[in-house]
Amino acid sequence: MSKISTSNKQNLKPRRKLLILKIALATTLGSATIVSGGLVYLFLNLDSYSKQIKQIIKDKSAYQLEFSSLNTGFDSHGLPYLNLKDISLKSPLQEQPFIQVKQLSLVLSYRSLFQFQPIFKSILISGSQLKFEFDKQDNILLNNQILTNFKTPSTSNTNWENILLAQRNITLNDLDISLIDSKHHMEPFAINKIKLQLIHGQGNEHNLTIKANPGNGKIAMSLNFAGSKLFDYHDWSYGQLQLYSIGHKGYQVKLNANVTDGSVRNINTTFDSNQQQVSKLTGSRTDAISDFSGEIKLERIAPHNYQLHASDLMINTPYGYLFKHASIDGAFTLDSGGRLEIKNIGLEGINSLIKLSKFSDKLKMRGDLKTIHLDWHGTIYHPHGLSFVTDFEQIGLDSEESNIPSFNNLSGRITAGESSGTVALKLQNTTVSYPKQLWQPLNIKNLIAVVNWDHESQNHLRITLPMLSYQSDGINFNANAAYIPVESSLKAQMKFARLDVNQIYKLLPKSVDKSDVDYIKRSFSAGSFYDSTISINGDPAKLPFESGGGTLILDSKFNHVNYQFQPKWNGLTNIRGTVKAHNQIIETNIDSADLDQIRVGKTSINLASILAARFVLSIKGSLAGNTEDFLNYLTSSPYESQVEPIKHQISLSGQSQINFKSTLPLDSPEKLKLAGQYILQGNQASFTAESRINIEDINGALNFTEKGVLKSQLTAQGLNSNLQLNIINGNELELNIENLDYSYLAETFYPKLNQVLSGRAATSAKFNLKNQNLVLSSNLQGVTVDAPAPIGKTESAITPLQISTNLNSPQISIILDYNDDVFAQAELDKDYNLEHLNLGIGTNDYTTSDDGIKAPIVVKAQLDNLHSEQWAEFISKFSASDENNKIESIPSNVSESEDITLSESATTLTKSESTSLLNNDPEESEEEKLFAESRLFPIQVEINSNAFWIKNYNLDQGSANFLIFPSQIFARISTPDISGDVNYLLDENRLYLNLQRLLFSTENFKPEQQNPLEKQAESEINNTESASISELTTKTIPHLPITYVNVEELYLQNHYAGNLTGTIYQQNDSLFLENMKLSNKSATTLLNLTSHCLTCSESDAYVALNIHSDIDNFGLFLVKLNQGGVYRNGYGTLDLGLSWRGGLTDFNPESLTGRANLDIQKGELLQLNPGLFGALMGVINLSAINITNLNHFNFNTLFGKGFAVRNLDTNLYLDHNDLKIENLDLHGEVADVSTFGNYYLDSSTIDTYLTVTPRLSGTIATTAGIVTLNPFIGGFVYLAEKLIGDPINKALAISYHVQGNVESPTMTQTKISNQLIKNFKSSFDFLKPLQ
Amino acid sequence: MTKKLLLIVWLIIPLLGFAEDTETLERKANSIQNSASYDSLLWYRSSAEAKAIYLQIFNNAYDQILDNVAESGLKTHAWAVVFALDGTLLDNSKAKATQVSLRSNASEDVHQASESANYYSALPGASEISCDLRDAGARVIIITNRDGNVNNKNLNMINWTQENLKQQDICYDSIIFANHASDSNKNPRFSAVINGDYENVITTKTFPPLPIMGYFGSDIQDFPNFKQNTAHDYSADSDLFDDFGYRYFMLPNPTQGTWLNNRFK
Secondary structure: OHHHHHHHHHHHHHHHHHHHHHHHHHHHHHHHHHOHHHHHHHHHOHHHHHHHHHHHHHHHHOOEEEOOEEEEEEOOOOOEEEEEEEEEEEOOOOOOOOEEEEEEEEEEOOHHHHHOOOOEEEEEEEEEEEEEEEOOOOEEEEOOEEEEEOOOOOOOOOOHHHHHHHOOEEEEEEEEEEEEEOOOOOOOEEEEEEEEEEEEOOOOEEEEEEEEOOOOOEEEEEEEEEOOOOOOHHHOOEEEEEEEEEEOOEEEEEEEEEEEOOEEEEEEEEEEOOOOOHHHHHOHHHOOOOEEEEEEEEEEEEOOEEEEEEEEEEEEEOOEEEEEEEEEEEEEEOOOEEEEEEEEEEOHHHHHHHHHOOOOOOEEEEEEEEEEEEEEEEOOOOEEEEEEEEEEEEEEEEEOOOOOOEEEEEEEEEEEOOOEEEEEEEEEEEEEEOOOOEOOOEEEEEEEEEEEEEEEEOOEEEEEEEEEEEEEOOEEEEEEEEEEOOOOEEEEEEEEEEEEHHHHHHHOEOOOOHHHHHHHHHHEEEEEEEEEEEEEEEOHHHOOOOOOOEEEEEEEEEEEEEEOOOOOOOOEEEEEEEEEEEOOEEEEEEEEEEEOOEEEOOEEEEEOOOOOOOOEEEEEEEEEEEHHHHHHHHHOOOOHHHHHHHHHHEEEEEEEEEEEEEEEEOOOHHHOEEEEEEEEEEEEEEEOOOOOOEEEEEEEEEEEEOOEEOOEEEEEEEOOEEEEEEEOOOOEEEEEEEEEEHHHHHHHHOHHHHHOEEEEEEEEEEEEOOOOEEEEEEOOOOEEEOOOOOOOEOOOOOOOEEEEEEOOOOOEEEEEEEOOOEEEEEEEOOOOOEEEEEEEEOOOOOOOOOOOOOOOEEEEEEEOOEEHHHHHHHHHOOOOOOHHHHOOOOOOOHHHHOOOOOOOHHHHHHHHHHHHHHOOOOOOOHHHHHHHHHOOOOEEEEEEEOOEEEOOEEOOOEEEEEEEOOOEEEEEEEOOOEEEEEEEEOOOOEEEEEEEEEEEOHHHEOOOOOOHHHHHHHHHHOOOOOOOHHHHHHHOOOOOOEEEEEEEEEEEOOEEEEEEEEEEEEEOOEEEEEEEEEEOOOEEEEEEEEEEOOOOOOOOOEEEEEEEEEEOOHHHHHHHOOOOOOEEOOEEEEEEEEEEEOOHHHOOHHHOEEEEEEEEEOOEEEOOOHHHHHHOOOOEOOOOOOHHHHHHHOHHHHHOOEEEEEEEEEEEEEEOOEEEEEEEEEEEOOEEEEEEEEEEOOOOEEEEEEEEEEOOOOOOOOOOOOOOEOOOOOOOOOOOOOOEEOOOOHHHOEEEEEEEEOOOOEEEEEOOOHHHHHHHHHHHHHHOOOO | OHHHHHHHHHHHHHHHHHHHHHHHHHHHHHHHHOOOOHHHHHHHHHOHHHHHHHHHHHHHHHHHHHHHHHHHOOOOOOEEEEEOOEOOOEEOHHHHHHHHHOOOOOOOOHHHHHOOOOOOEEOOOHHHHHHHHHHOOEEEEEEEEEEOOOEOOOOEHHHHHHHHHHHOOOOOOEEEEEOOOOOOOOHHHHHHHHHOOOOOOEEOOOOOOOOEEEEEEOOHHHOOOOOHHHHOOOOOOOHHHOOEOOOEEEOOOOOOOHHHHOOOO
C-alpha cells in the first residue's frame, strides 16, 4: 500500500502540468472562438494548406507526412471533423513508412473547450498495421522504430493515459497487430482484423471492447470499468471483464473477472480448445498444443485473500497431456503468502513446452507429477519462504541432447523450501543413458535416493545425500554424502554389498579411455567385489585429489575374479584379494588366484594415478606350482611356438615359483613392462629323446622381463656333475659345468668312449635363442683322452674344444674344433641322423686329393706322426664289445675258408665303428640300421703324415687314402718306403695287398735318440703303450682276413729282395703264411709259416717256419742278405726249419729250435778277411778275431784271393742257445775243410773241431778254421757255416780244437777221435719233432 | 711446327708406356715379395753367401774325401762318391722362382716352364768338385729322385738329365734314377752301389761293389738311413750326425726339400 501512495504522489506533478495545459487550451479555444471566423475559413480550406502542413510537421518532427486526401467540415452536430485518407508517416532514415493508416477520422468535441484538453467525440483509425517488438536490448519498437526502452524509459510530461480515457469514442478498425518478443524467444504472435473500441461512459466509466477474428474463430472481450487508469485495476472502483473466444466448434475461452474497489473480486474462466488448432489462434509456434480445456476460479474470500480452484485441467499436446484432469487448489493473500496444490501434471505435455525452447525436440519427457504443493510467504508479487512439494511417478526423459541424460521410471518426491529441501528418488527398472558421459547405459533395478539441501545462510548451501541405495545386475551399494558448494566440500561414503567385476565397465565414464574400458570388459569375466567402501572428503571438482584438497579412500574385497590379461593366454581365475585406493592411487592385493594349474600367491597391483592419460598398472606378485604346470600354461600362451618344442623334448618336474613386477598400460597391453624371477626349487629334468640324461636338483632363479629372460643363474646336478646355467640375456644362455664328468658322459652315451675318455673338466655351452646357435667349449683340463696325437691328451694339458651348431635350421650343422687339431663339420637331418661329415685331423681343409668322389663322410688327416698301432688300438676300442665273437671257426683249407660268411669279425669292427658312431638306437631294426649306414657311404679318408709309423718302424712321409664302402675298403698308400693298393672285402673278410713297393730296413726303426719332449708326450698318451704290439694282438685278436700278398718290389735291408707273393690266412685260431714266394735274380724262395693257436698261452702255442730256396746265384743271394763279397756265383738249395714257443712276436733266439741245410755247387769263396766273415749272411762272425794271430797259418797262402768251391754243404741244428754244427764241409780245388761242434749263443763261446785237408794238387796245406755263430734275422733263418775242406788227402789233414770266446778263440792242434764224433752226434736228441 | 709436335708425341708415347710398365713391374715385385718363398729364393739365387758356401763345402769335402781314401788305401776307381743332383749339382730353384714370379700372371703354365728344354744351371763349384773327384780316382755316381721311367714325347728324363749335366760340365760316371715318381728312398740305390747289385735299379752304368767315400746332398734324405721325419728331431750333438763333414757333405737348399713337411716350431 505504501508503494501505491508513493505512486500517487508521483502523479501529482503531471496533474499540475495538465491543469496548466487546460488553462492554456481554454485560452487558446477562447482566442480561437474570437478568431473563429478566420479560423473556420482556414479549417474548411485546410486541405489547401496540405503542403504547408506537411512542411510544418517535417520541420517539427523530421517525419514526412503524406496523405491522399484531407477533408474537413462540421458534422450534423456542428462539431468539426477531419478526415484523412491513406496516411503515411515516414522517417527520412527509413524507406518503409513508420505508420500507415488507411483512414483517420476525428470529430472534435466541444468538451475540449471546457476541459482544456483535446477531446474528440470520435476517433476512428482504420486499416493499419502495428508491429510491436521487444528486442534483446529491452527496446520497445513499433514498426521497427524505437519507442522507448524498458531500462531507460523516456520521461514525458504528457499523461497520455488520461488523454486516452478522456476521449469519447475511440475505434480502431481493421487493425493488424503483431507481437514479437525477441528477448524471450517467444513465438511471434499476430492477430489480424482487430476491432477495438473504447467508449467513454458516464463519469469515469469506460467500456473497452475488442473483437478479433483469429483463424476461424472469434475473440470478443469487453471490459467495463470505472477508473482513471486503463492498465491499473487498483485505480478502478469497479471493473468487469468478459472474454470470449469462440471457434468454429464452440467457445474456447470464457472468462469473467470482476474488480471492486481496486482489487480483483473473482476470476472465473473456462477454456476449451474444442480440439481446434491452438496455433491458429496463437501462431505456428504453438503447434505443440493440440487441445486444452478446463476451468479456473479465483475468488476473493476476504480482503487481499483469495481462493484458487482450477479443475479438470486438460492440456494435450502431440506428445501427450501436460495436464490431464489436473486440478489446482489453493488460497493466498496478496501480501502474506499462500498455498497451491496441483495434481496430475502429465510430463508428456512438457515436451511440447520444451519444443518451444531452444532445446527443440531433442528432449522428450514422460510420466506424471502427481501433486505439487506450493506454499509461500510474502506478497504474491514478491513471494518468499517458498515451499514446494511434488510427487512424481514413472518419469522418463528421452534425450538426444548430449548434455542431458535419458532415463525412465523415475519416481519420487521433491520437497523444497526456500532454503532447504529434499528430493526423494526411486528408480525401478530404470535405464539411464548418458552417451556423453557413460560408455554404457546404466540398467538400474532399484535405486532409492534422498537428497537434502539446506541453504543455511546466504551462499551457504548444504546438500546431503543421507541415503542412496543402488541395485542393478551385479551391483549393489549404498551411499551417503554431504556437499557444501561454497566450500566445495563433499563428504561421501559408498558401501558396496556387491559389485560384479564384469559389470564395472558399465559404470565407467567416458573420462576413462575406450581402450581401457574395452580392456576391462575383455579382461574381467567373473568375480565380484564385496565389503566395499568408498569414502570421499574434499572438493569434488578436484577428485580424486591428486594434489591434495581432499581424500578419496576405497577399500574393497574381491573374490572369484577371472582376469584374462592376454587374449591367447589362460587368464587368472578365482582371484581373491583386496583393493584399496587412496586418492588417485589404487592398490590391489591378490591373496590367491589360479593361473591354470598354477597357484598365484600374494600379488599387488598398483595404479599410480587414475588421472593419467593412460591407465598403467604396477603389479607385484608371485606364482607357485608344479613346473610341469608352468610349462603347460606356457603352451597355451603366445609362447606356444617356443615352449612346445621344448616341452616335447624336455620333461620338467618339481616346484616352481615366480616373483614378478610389472607395469601394464591397459590401453596397450602389448607395452607391458615385466620383471621377475622364475624360481625353480629342486626340479628334475629328463629328455624325451634321450632318457639317459637326467638333470636333478635344479635350483635357481630365472630373471625375466617382458622382453625375455635376463641374466640369471640356475644350478643343477646332472651328468654326475655340478651344472650351472647362466642366462646372459634374453637371447644368450650359458651352461657352465665346472667339473663335467666326461667319464660319466662317455659311459652314458657311448660306453666304448670310456676306454679313451676320462676325467673332469670345466665345460660351458652357450646357446643363442635368437639365432639358435649352440656353442660348447672346454679346455678339457682335467680330462684324459687316451688316443693318438693329436686327439690324445694328458690330464693337465689344455686343449680347447669347441663345438658349435645351429638348431634352427632344418638341417643341423655341427662344427667342431678340438685344440685346432681336430675339425669337424657334420650335417644332421631333423631327426639328428648324420647326413654329411667332414672330419679334419690336424687340418681344417676337408678337400681331399680325390675330388671326383662326393663322399658323405670325408675324413682328412694331416698328421706330423701317424702311429698305426696306436690308431689301430684306438679304433679297436670302439669295435664290438663281444670280442669273443670275432674268433670263428674256419675250414681247414683256404679254399673252404673263402666260402665262409664272416658276419662278424673285422667286418663287425668297421661296421660297429660307424654304426655306433652314427646311430645307437637299440630299437632300430637291422634294416633301418643298414639303410642308415649305407646312405653315409662311401667314407673317404685321406691321411697325410710326415711320418707313418708301425710301432717304432718309420714308413716315412706320405699319404694314405681310404675309400670305405659298406662291403669293402679301398686303400692306397704312398710313401717312399711303401706304395700300393689295398682292397679289403668286409663281407668275405679278404684282404688284397697289392704293393708296388715295400722297403724294409732295420735302420727305419726309430733310434733310441729321441726328442725328450716327444718321449714324454708319447709316454703320457700311451701310458699303457709300453705293452708291445704282441700284447695288443694277443689281447684282442680279430679274425684276420685272408690276405693275398703281392709285393712287386720288396727291399730288405736296402737290398732288392724281389717279388713277393703269397697268402696269409687264419684257420681256427692259427695263422698261416702259405706259399709265400720271393723271387729275384739270385733265388726263388718258398716260405711257409704256421703260428699255432694264436689265443693260447705261450706254453701251448708255437710257430713253425719252413723255408726252401732254389738258389741261382749264391753270391748274389748273400749280397741280398747283406753279406756281399763273401761268395761269388754258385747255385744250390737252402732248406731251413725253425720253430719257437708262443706266437710270432714271441720270437726269441733263446727259444728257437731248428735245422738248416745248405748245399751249394760251384762258386768261389772270396778273400778271407774280417769283412768276409762278418758279411756271411750275418751268421758267422769272426770280425772280432784278431786275424793277425792266424798269420802263422798262412791262410792267405791257402785261400789266396779266392777259393774255388765245388761244393758247400752244411747241416746245422739249433737247440735254444746251442747251435750244433753237424757238419760244415767245403770242397774246393785246393783243399777240403770240415768242421763240427757247438756254438753257445748265450755265452758267445764256441767249441768246435776243424779239419783242413789240402789237396795233393794244392799248395802247402795249412788249416785254419774258426767258427762263431750269431743269430741272424729274428724269426727267419739260422745258418752256420764253417770253412772246411773236403779231405782228399787225409794224410794231409790237420785238426784243431777251436774253443773259447768267439771274439778271441784259441786253436789247439789236436786229433779227432771217433768217440768224440759219436758223443757229439748223441747230443742231437732235441731234434725230436715238436709236439 | 708440325715436325716439332710429332717429335713431342714421339717422345711422350714411350714415356707413357714406360709408366705403365713400371707400375706393373712394381705390382709384380710386390706380389713376389709377399711370397713365402721370396726370401729363401732371394738368398739362394742372388746372394754372395750362397756362392761362398757351396765353394766352401765342396773345397773342404774334396780335401776330406781324399784324406779318407788315402787312409783307407783304396785304389783308383775302387771307390765312389755319390752326389744328389737337384740342389746339389744343379740349381733347380729356377722352377720355383719362375712359379713365384709368375704368380701374378697365372695364365702362364708353370709346369710347362719346369719341363722346358731349358736346362738347370750348375751350382757354384759343382762342375769343379765332380770333375776333381773323378780325376782323383773316384767313381762319381749321381743318385737322383728324378723318375727314370719318364720317357714321353715331351721328355726323356735320362737323356734330358745327361744332356743337362754335359752342358753344365758336370763330371760323372753313372746316374741312378728313381723307379717311380714316389721312389724317393735312396737307400736301395746306395746299397746297389756298395754291393754292386743293380737288380731293379735304373742306372746309366753299373759297377762292381764300391765303397762310397763321400755323399753330397742338399736334403737329409740324400744321406744313408736318414729320414727327415725323425732326423729333424735329433739332437745336434747326436752321433748320427758325426759323419757330416767327413763322409757326408750337406749343401744348402732353403727352397725345396723334405724339410718342408716338418711342422714349424
